[in-house]
Amino acid sequence: MSSVMIDVRSLGVSFGSTRVLHDLSLRLEAGRTVGVVGESGSGKSTLAKVLVGVVEPNTGEVVVADTDVRRLGRRSRREIQAYRRRVQMIPQDPFSSLSPRRTIGQTLAEALDPVRANVRRVEDRIVEWLERVGLPADAMGRYPHEFSGGQRQRVAIARSLIVEPSVVIADEITSALDVSVQAQILDLIAEIKQGLGLTMVFISHNLAVVQRVSDMVAVMYHGEIVEVGAVEQIYADPRHWYTKRLLDADPGAPGFDLAW
Ligand SMILES: Nc1ncnc2c1ncn2[C@@H]1O[C@H](COP(=O)(O)OP(=O)(O)OP(=O)(O)O)[C@@H](O)[C@H]1O
């Protein structure tokens, strides 16, 4: 039996008089990854923010991990914090999201336990997660500036996943990285999500990037999902003209194998 982890129905979001998302529907079962692609301004990050509960929908229904996000703001602080833990965002730019004054160990300890943030108490889990994301254990005592962009993104991935979320929203997490490093991070994501059975929304403007980690693809255009389908179908038999245009424009970035 499969359970639905993300259920978005007729979602509409406006900022002032500008409608950014209209009548958007998306269902994702537990353990699956949907890749969301679309050009700049199509509304991908807005959708991500609705899912993590930082932008309120104007219309429609959004249920993530059995929580109605429309009512999230009216819940207790504890419930909101619990939601934020279960539904994690991996940030695009790990440099600005990692505190320069905290060691990697402190950052991970704080993710696990924001109140005490005691590295010693959670050292085993920190070491385990550093290893899982391909960083040496001594990274624990070092600071973000001592790492490369790709390594910092590994730290950001560990920070989001160490709390064992039910749902992960990854918004352009490789777009700031060199192509060869992008491929390594995508391999890492593919490996980790397989092991943990994570449910993931993986956002990128690059179809080849999305293909590498997704089961399904949703194509966004001007605030709507114009096509959604299994990865193979989208690539072999795109139905919407905009999907066809994306495929023509982006036959695969260097280093990517479309037959993956
Ligand atoms: N807080 C806001 N106030 C007003 N307009 C906003 C706000 N956030 C986003 N928008 C507008 O909503 C539209 C969608 O933006 P969004 O960031 O969701 O697009 P995106 O698909 O993530 O683009 P990109 O690929 O560049 O990241 C854009 O026209 C943007 O200018």
Ligand SMILES: [Mg+2]
């Ligand atoms: Mg965006």
